[in-house]
Amino acid sequence: MLILECPCCGVKADETELQAGGEAHLKRYGPGSTDEEFDGYMFSRKNPKGVHFERWRHAYGCGKWFLAARCTATLEVFGTYPAQTKEPPADLQAKIKQKRPNWEGYK
Amino acid sequence: MGFKRYSAFAVAREAMNYHLGWERAWGSPAPKKKYDVIIIGAGGHGLASAYYLGKNYGITNVAIIEKGWLGGGNTGRNTTIIRSNYLQDPSAAIYEKARSLYETMSQDLNYNVMFSPRGLLMLGQTEHEVRGYKRTVYANNLQGVATEWISPQRVKELVPIINIEGPRYPILGALYQARGGTARHDAVAWGYARACSQMGMDVIQQCEVTGVRTEGGKVVGIDTTKGAIDCDKLGMVVAGHSSVLAEMAGFRLPIESLALQALVSEPIKPCMDVVVMANTVHGYMSQSDKGEMVIGGGTDGFNNYTQRGSFHHIEETVRALVETFPMISRLKNLRQWGGIVDMTGDRSPLISKTPVDGIFVNCGWGTGGFKAIPGSGWAMAELMARGSSPLAEEFSMYRFREGKFIDESVAAGVAH
Amino acid sequence: MSTRLQKGGRLIDRSRSMSFTFNGKKMQGYAGDTLASALLGADQMLVGRSFKYHRPRGIMSSGAEEPNALVGLGEGGRFEPNQRTTTTELFDGAVTSSQNHWPSLEFDVGAVNDKFYRFLPAGFYYKTFMFPRFAWKHVFEPVIRQSAGLGKVPHARDEDRYEYAYAFADLVIVGGGIAGLAAALAAGKQGKRVWLIEQTAHWGGRAVVDGVQIEGQDADAWVKETLEALEGMENVTLRSRTMASGLYDHGYLLMYERIADHTPGDGRPRHRLWRMRAGHIVTATGAIERPLSFAGNDIPGVMLASAVRDYVVNWAVSPGDRTVIVTNNDDAYRTALALLDAGLSVPAVVDARPEAKGDLPEAVRARGVKVLEGKGIAKVKGGKRVTGVSVCLQAGEGAELETIPCDAVAMSGGWSPVVHLWSHCGGKLNWDEKQAMFRPDPNRPATGADGEAMVTAIGSANGHLSSADVLADAHKAVGGKGAAPGAVCATEAPIMPVWIMPQGAGPALRFKMWLDPQNDVKVSDVQLAAREGYESVEHAKRYTTLGMATDQGKISNINGLAILSDSLNQAIPATGTTTFRPPYTPISMGAIAGEARGEIFQPLRKTPMHEWHETHGAHWEPVGHWRRPYCFLRTGEGVHDAVNREIRQVRNSVGLLDASTLGKILVKGPDAGKFLDMLYTNMMSTLPVGKCRYGLMCNENGFLSDDGVVVRLTEDTWLCHTTTGGADRIHGWMEDWLQCEWWDWKVYTANVTEQYAQVAIAGPNARKLLEKLGGMELTKAALPFMEWREGTLGGFRARVHRISFSGELSFEVAVPASEGRAFWDALIAAGEEFGVMPYGTEAMHIMRAEKGFIMIGDETDGTVIPQDLNLQWAISKKKEDYLGKRAQERSFMASAERWKLVGLETLDGGVIPDGAYAVAEGHNANGQRNVQGRVTSTYYSPTLDKGIAMGLVKHGPDRMGEVIDFPVDDGKVVKARIVDPVFYDKEGEKQNV
Numbered sequence A: 001m002l003i004l005e006c007p008c009c010g011v012k013a014d015e016t017e018l019q020a021g022g023e024a025h026l027k028r029y030g031p032g033s034t035d036e037e038f039d040g041y042m043f044s045r046k047n048p049k050g051v052h053f054e055r056w057r058h059a060y061g062c063g064k065w066f067l068a069a070r071c072t073a074t075l076e077v078f079g080t081y082p083a084q085t086k087e088p089p090a091d092l093q094a095k096i097k098q099k100r101p102n103w104e105g106y107k
Numbered sequence B: 001m002g003f004k005r006y007s008a009f010a011v012a013r014e015a016m017n018y019h020l021g022w023e024r025a026w027g028s029p030a031p032k033k034k035y036d037v038i039i040i041g042a043g044g045h046g047l048a049s050a051y052y053l054g055k056n057y058g059i060t061n062v063a064i065i066e067k068g069w070l071g072g073g074n075t076g077r078n079t080t081i082i083r084s085n086y087l088q089d090p091s092a093a094i095y096e097k098a099r100s101l102y103e104t105m106s107q108d109l110n111y112n113v114m115f116s117p118r119g120l121l122m123l124g125q126t127e128h129e130v131r132g133y134k135r136t137v138y139a140n141n142l143q144g145v146a147t148e149w150i151s152p153q154r155v156k157e158l159v160p161i162i163n164i165e166g167p168r169y170p171i172l173g174a175l176y177q178a179r180g181g182t183a184r185h186d187a188v189a190w191g192y193a194r195a196c197s198q199m200g201m202d203v204i205q206q207c208e209v210t211g212v213r214t215e216g217g218k219v220v221g222i223d224t225t226k227g228a229i230d231c232d233k234l235g236m237v238v239a240g241h242s243s244v245l246a247e248m249a250g251f252r253l254p255i256e257s258l259a260l261q262a263l264v265s266e267p268i269k270p271c272m273d274v275v276v277m278a279n280t281v282h283g284y285m286s287q288s289d290k291g292e293m294v295i296g297g298g299t300d301g302f303n304n305y306t307q308r309g310s311f312h313h314i315e316e317t318v319r320a321l322v323e324t325f326p327m328i329s330r331l332k333n334l335r336q337w338g339g340i341v342d343m344t345g346d347r348s349p350l351i352s353k354t355p356v357d358g359i360f361v362n363c364g365w366g367t368g369g370f371k372a373i374p375g376s377g378w379a380m381a382e383l384m385a386r387g388s389s390p391l392a393e394e395f396s397m398y399r400f401r402e403g404k405f406i407d408e409s410v411a412a413g414v415a416h
Numbered sequence C: 001m002s003t004r005l006q007k008g009g010r011l012i013d014r015s016r017s018m019s020f021t022f023n024g025k026k027m028q029g030y031a032g033d034t035l036a037s038a039l040l041g042a043d044q045m046l047v048g049r050s051f052k053y054h055r056p057r058g059i060m061s062s063g064a065e066e067p068n069a070l071v072g073l074g075e076g077g078r079f080e081p082n083q084r085t086t087t088t089e090l091f092d093g094a095v096t097s098s099q100n101h102w103p104s105l106e107f108d109v110g111a112v113n114d115k116f117y118r119f120l121p122a123g124f125y126y127k128t129f130m131f132p133r134f135a136w137k138h139v140f141e142p143v144i145r146q147s148a149g150l151g152k153v154p155h156a157r158d159e160d161r162y163e164y165a166y167a168f169a170d171l172v173i174v175g176g177g178i179a180g181l182a183a184a185l186a187a188g189k190q191g192k193r194v195w196l197i198e199q200t201a202h203w204g205g206r207a208v209v210d211g212v213q214i215e216g217q218d219a220d221a222w223v224k225e226t227l228e229a230l231e232g233m234e235n236v237t238l239r240s241r242t243m244a245s246g247l248y249d250h251g252y253l254l255m256y257e258r259i260a261d262h263t264p265g266d267g268r269p270r271h272r273l274w275r276m277r278a279g280h281i282v283t284a285t286g287a288i289e290r291p292l293s294f295a296g297n298d299i300p301g302v303m304l305a306s307a308v309r310d311y312v313v314n315w316a317v318s319p320g321d322r323t324v325i326v327t328n329n330d331d332a333y334r335t336a337l338a339l340l341d342a343g344l345s346v347p348a349v350v351d352a353r354p355e356a357k358g359d360l361p362e363a364v365r366a367r368g369v370k371v372l373e374g375k376g377i378a379k380v381k382g383g384k385r386v387t388g389v390s391v392c393l394q395a396g397e398g399a400e401l402e403t404i405p406c407d408a409v410a411m412s413g414g415w416s417p418v419v420h421l422w423s424h425c426g427g428k429l430n431w432d433e434k435q436a437m438f439r440p441d442p443n444r445p446a447t448g449a450d451g452e453a454m455v456t457a458i459g460s461a462n463g464h465l466s467s468a469d470v471l472a473d474a475h476k477a478v479g480g481k482g483a484a485p486g487a488v489c490a491t492e493a494p495i496m497p498v499w500i501m502p503q504g505a506g507p508a509l510r511f512k513m514w515l516d517p518q519n520d521v522k523v524s525d526v527q528l529a530a531r532e533g534y535e536s537v538e539h540a541k542r543y544t545t546l547g548m549a550t551d552q553g554k555i556s557n558i559n560g561l562a563i564l565s566d567s568l569n570q571a572i573p574a575t576g577t578t579t580f581r582p583p584y585t586p587i588s589m590g591a592i593a594g595e596a597r598g599e600i601f602q603p604l605r606k607t608p609m610h611e612w613h614e615t616h617g618a619h620w621e622p623v624g625h626w627r628r629p630y631c632f633l634r635t636g637e638g639v640h641d642a643v644n645r646e647i648r649q650v651r652n653s654v655g656l657l658d659a660s661t662l663g664k665i666l667v668k669g670p671d672a673g674k675f676l677d678m679l680y681t682n683m684m685s686t687l688p689v690g691k692c693r694y695g696l697m698c699n700e701n702g703f704l705s706d707d708g709v710v711v712r713l714t715e716d717t718w719l720c721h722t723t724t725g726g727a728d729r730i731h732g733w734m735e736d737w738l739q740c741e742w743w744d745w746k747v748y749t750a751n752v753t754e755q756y757a758q759v760a761i762a763g764p765n766a767r768k769l770l771e772k773l774g775g776m777e778l779t780k781a782a783l784p785f786m787e788w789r790e791g792t793l794g795g796f797r798a799r800v801h802r803i804s805f806s807g808e809l810s811f812e813v814a815v816p817a818s819e820g821r822a823f824w825d826a827l828i829a830a831g832e833e834f835g836v837m838p839y840g841t842e843a844m845h846i847m848r849a850e851k852g853f854i855m856i857g858d859e860t861d862g863t864v865i866p867q868d869l870n871l872q873w874a875i876s877k878k879k880e881d882y883l884g885k886r887a888q889e890r891s892f893m894a895s896a897e898r899w900k901l902v903g904l905e906t907l908d909g910g911v912i913p914d915g916a917y918a919v920a921e922g923h924n925a926n927g928q929r930n931v932q933g934r935v936t937s938t939y940y941s942p943t944l945d946k947g948i949a950m951g952l953v954k955h956g957p958d959r960m961g962e963v964i965d966f967p968v969d970d971g972k973v974v975k976a977r978i979v980d981p982v983f984y985d986k987e988g989e990k991q992n993v
Helices: A033-042 A090-099 B006-014 B046-055 B087-103 B103-109 B126-142 B152-157 B185-198 B241-249 B311-325 B326-330 B370-384 C035-041 C111-116 C135-147 C178-191 C219-231 C305-315 C333-341 C357-367 C420-425 C467-477 C523-529 C537-544 C557-568 C590-593 C608-616 C639-652 C672-679 C729-739 C766-773 C817-830 C840-849
Strands: A003-005 A010-014 A019-023 A051-057 A065-071 A077-082 B034-040 B062-065 B118-122 B148-150 B174-176 B203-204 B208-214 B220-226 B227-236 B253-263 B273-276 B283-287 B292-301 B330-346 B350-353 B359-362 C013-021 C025-031 C048-049 C056-058 C070-073 C080-084 C096-098 C162-174 C195-197 C238-239 C242-248 C252-256 C272-285 C288-290 C302-304 C325-326 C348-351 C370-373 C375-382 C386-393 C402-405 C408-412 C415-417 C427-434 C438-441 C456-459 C514-516 C616-622 C626-632 C654-656 C663-668 C691-698 C704-714 C716-723 C747-750 C756-762 C788-793 C798-803 C810-816 C897-904 C917-923 C927-940 C946-954 C964-968 C972-979
Touching: A010 C025, A019 B292, A033 B330, A033 C135, A051 B292, A065 C729, A077 A090, B006 B326, B006 C272, B034 B220, B034 C616, B046 B062, B046 B185, B046 B370, B062 B185, B062 B227, B087 B103, B087 B126, B087 B208, B087 B370, B103 B185, B118 B152, B126 B148, B126 B174, B126 C917, B126 C927, B126 C964, B148 B152, B152 B174, B174 B283, B174 C070, B185 B370, B185 C272, B185 C537, B203 B311, B203 C325, B203 C370, B203 C626, B208 B241, B227 B241, B241 B253, B241 B330, B241 B359, B253 B311, B273 B311, B283 B311, B292 C766, B311 B326, B311 B330, B311 C242, B311 C590, B326 C370, B330 C590, B350 B370, B359 B370, C013 C035, C025 C035, C035 C048, C080 C162, C080 C348, C162 C178, C162 C252, C162 C590, C178 C195, C178 C467, C195 C242, C242 C420, C272 C420, C272 C590, C272 C817, C302 C305, C305 C325, C305 C333, C305 C408, C325 C333, C325 C375, C325 C427, C333 C357, C333 C408, C348 C386, C386 C408, C415 C438, C420 C456, C514 C557, C523 C537, C523 C557, C537 C557, C608 C626, C608 C817, C626 C639, C639 C654, C639 C840, C654 C817, C654 C840, C663 C672, C663 C729, C672 C716, C672 C729, C691 C946, C716 C729, C729 C747, C756 C766, C756 C817, C766 C817, C798 C817, C798 C917, C810 C817, C840 C927, C840 C946, C897 C927, C917 C946, C927 C964
Parallel strands: B034 B062, B034 B227, B062 B203, B118 B273, B227 B359, C013 C096, C162 C195, C162 C272, C195 C238, C272 C456, C302 C408, C325 C348, C325 C408, C348 C370
Antiparallel strands: A003 A010, A019 A051, A051 A065, A065 A077, B118 B174, B148 B174, B208 B220, B220 B227, B253 B292, B253 B330, B273 B283, B283 B292, B350 B359, C013 C025, C048 C056, C070 C080, C070 C096, C242 C252, C252 C272, C288 C415, C375 C386, C386 C402, C427 C438, C616 C626, C654 C756, C663 C716, C663 C747, C691 C704, C704 C716, C756 C810, C788 C798, C798 C810, C897 C946, C897 C972, C917 C927, C917 C964, C927 C946, C964 C972
16 A cells, blocks of 8 residues: 655655556657567566656546656655656665665666 | 375375375475476466476476475465456467366366366446457357356346345346356466476476576576576566566566455355356455355556555455445455566467577466466467467467457456 | 352453353353353353364464354344454343354264364365366365355345544554553653554453553553553544554554444444554564464363463453363463462463473462473363363373363463564564564564654564563653663563474374364374475465464464474474465454445446436446436336337437536647647647537557547637546546656646536437527528537527437537536426437437447447548548557558458348357367457347447458358357448438538
């Protein structure tokens, strides 16, 4: 039963208020992309046992999407940040690296 | 090991000696340097893959490597439902193959897996669902899967404890598979392990894979906590952890790992012989031979490797079933648990070659793997031994690239 | 025999007598009794039968760990099976019955299994019952099923109600013994929001029974004083009868409050299930005593030593007149003292340790009781009740030294901390060799959202068994200021682990040593599992069913895994434990479901016209959380006739459809047109203000996901209609793209579905009807087909769309939701002269099928792309991109082999059954019949008086006129001709007038 803090409205939202949206920072491939690129965008997933960047919507709250860095092995939440971000904020990455020294980093 | 045959006579004979004469059901060998085939994962699917490699193709120089204890993953955590009333041809083919192998599994393995074809109902509770199930019945009859559409009255006869006249979602009928049912999940893993062991295969428990070694795009072996082991072919059959292993081998899968939960009530005297699935309201229930009501529902929504789920999913499932079977309101929940299921992009499995020559995957069974175990093993063995298998054909991991999905949500909603 | 003592009993109120029945026999107890203490007080030791061998079972414990004493409680709508008597408070008029026997508790035919016990070892069923093959389902399984199961099946509908509650706290302390009380006091003084919960109705736990002195007074007095102090703190909440059922991630603690179990029918909810979010959880859950494994340890009258003491002290009940105590530790001597204090006889204390010289043994000796050191029990004598014990050397093989007549045995094998909550979210344990127990490893706790520890174990739950240590641990754990409350208690000599008694017992004795008395798992069974290779603790559990009974191993697990470890010749921690899973003790399904049942099972969405429908014969159909009228039944009319009547009315005059459930999403902003061009397959940016356009939406995987009419309201505002089921989903979908992908686009969306009531007025007289209301020009010239206008109709503010899903002249009118009902009433009144009537979803479906219009969910099923439905005309060729476009370029999506939409007409005019498939020649590689198409919509058309259908057929549009076969029920085949899917008014003249 997760609690994630919505970076938009600041509410510490209960899982029942949230809707999970899968892996974050996927680059969209549209017409003109190769089959491999499109397949990768649509279906291939990192699905790591460990640090995961993911999408959430505060569906029964402010309605905004946001992103979270979370450990899928312990459910520890490293931080949440706005969806309008191309990659995880540097300070968040540093914090994760400090807590998970073996983490290979965001790529 | 001599492997005494199991029978009532053998039990009676051993009883005279306080059962001190029984031997190990399976061995506990140290790994050899090399095997023709290594299967990673001694769950039902991995063990069945190995078993049919030996039984159907005479390939017995096989090791089955298990991180924990055999059958300790989803094989030992599911709600043991067996059915093959799937809509799409490839699914119906492999699940029906599995179901038919379940019919004779106890005799094949000389281990009673208690396959009980007690019948299975999928309730129709909206017009849309009714149409989907009627479509499934027509499809099934052409696929050689015996199913029928039955009336609410017939549902009530089969399941006296059901409420067919709920004010919100009255039961409009059901998709009925008379030869669907349940089996004893642990026994399936144990029976296969014993049979593999009898064929001379090595079931190696408490052995974690730490690396996959390849040369020139071809697999040559694995590294484990019990040392390096070489092989010609490698089968990865590890459900929720498939992505982790694929990462070791250098490729990615269309897989996400999610928690799926189940629960049982305290045992009561028999009151429901059939398995009932109610997909509109999200819940399914059967009664075990021990008397517990075995209950399952939908998956949690987020990536999770903890084997723990969120309570609100349990709530949703129990609400659905209290509405469907009002009497369970006065039963008590004895235990709840979770497993990690591997979900693909179309919720259908992968039985596939991979970008690495000699590596095959069998995963992505999502919430419905138990019922498929023998069929999955049969197809995986054929694919690994011969390079192709009609049963596995459509379950290639490359289908997503072509847009050729096997989507079962069409008729069946969510649950398995 | 067990009896009620003349005096004493901390918890009972002798002035309040309560009567109850057991198996129809009338019995008496007192207020404050549990069912178990009342039964014992009435000399009812035999209370049930075991699961497998149907052996007689008596009360073994006094708490949550009870494996045996389960009864059916209550009657009718308040009957509940498997009620644990040790934790059920007695109430006046309670009706109870024993379980799992036939015909009676005293004489149970199933007990014949017990005679064959040697043929029924662990897992015997895996080795047998395999031949002949059909016999499992038809012979063996039915027999096993009948004899298995425990309690009776409830039949009547539950008469009780249940409620949910939510709470937040900084600190939740679980367990109201002295540890929990001391922790709550210390934490409360720091101003934290503290909850202290206790599963029983009483505070103080074991210390009050054991006569501990705390802060210079009796534990009872200290508990009372502490409770008063806590009650005076506003920041502290106390809840008794509340059990922490499970700990879930991020501090989510599930708590089960039994409000009215002891006052059934008083109108209060029976149970309340609390969803607590705790900043931190302290487990002060105490410890559970372990049985000892000796032959016959399952015979009624053999009880846990602490339970015997509880019954004497708390309820003034003596389990027996002569109680032999058998132990491997000092604590059990407290039981001897309690029995002696109550004037009862203790013939001997049998102590497995070579020497028993501590304070407590000496105190017992001083009272004249003989202490047999280095001895064990070879076996217990008796059947349905203990009659004596046979004493042997613990170090030997069981040769009898003497027989001691007795009618009760109090046993203690040591204590196991209750570590369930600690473990639920991944807290790990250490094996404490000295105390022979698993205790929480403070370095490996369950962690919360921040990655820090979220659980702390204190007191006995943390492995501290003396009251002084318990209080010190509790005080320190919560950062208490000053000194911890001090306690005075006897010092105890160390325990000596004893897993089997006597040490050298042979197979015959091991076959009679019960580990799990409910499931009939014995020492020999676990040894058999180990011998056969079921070496993992999980294998052994599942093979033998050890710990799978209703007590979930509280009694049996540690003893069982010690035996397993011994068999495998490995240390106990190498074997490990099975996983601790919620709930701690079973909780009612009713409480989990809460109030959500019947009409309020799920929220019900209602249109403004819902009540009108309800009073006018609506035959409902659930659509998402809405209910829509499928048709409106008139008195004596069947569904089919009603649908046909409604269609004829629309085709010939005018009908009304409540279309309010259709999704309505406003999309506004400078980039709204650009956005909608990405969302829809067709071009929406070019739609002129004042006009409507039908649009298709695909998901990114290319499949058709929704459709509807898009209306351009102003230069920068569009109104998108979606399907009923699609409204929320599509709105979420829009927001997803706007927030996560095109966040720099200036677009704003609002889901206004419920802000408007919408009515379709369809039929040749539709215009006439609306003109009667007046207020707007509705001529073809003023409002042409596929345009819209705003104005007033009969005084209602209205937006009128000339769109048609029926193929008739049709206006869809949106009015503010608050005016919806009045508008509907006005339409009904104005339409009287045209015979106006409402029509339902089925008439709507049939009329659209007559017109060849697709329906999302019928023609589509998540695997269909617009091209399959010949909707290329709605896919813009000019656009570089739209959602789903790339996906549709993949090889299988672009294949000419895909099935395409056609009409189907049976040769005999009949209706093709829903869902039928058209067969092709031959079979595929898996032996399945090849198919070439399927029906997607099929109806009897009252307009055309014949069956019509749409379907997807391989190369369908190129095969017009061809006849294909649909095998249906009973070997029959329906032959159908491939035709154009538009069956009615192909030119569209009727809708465009």
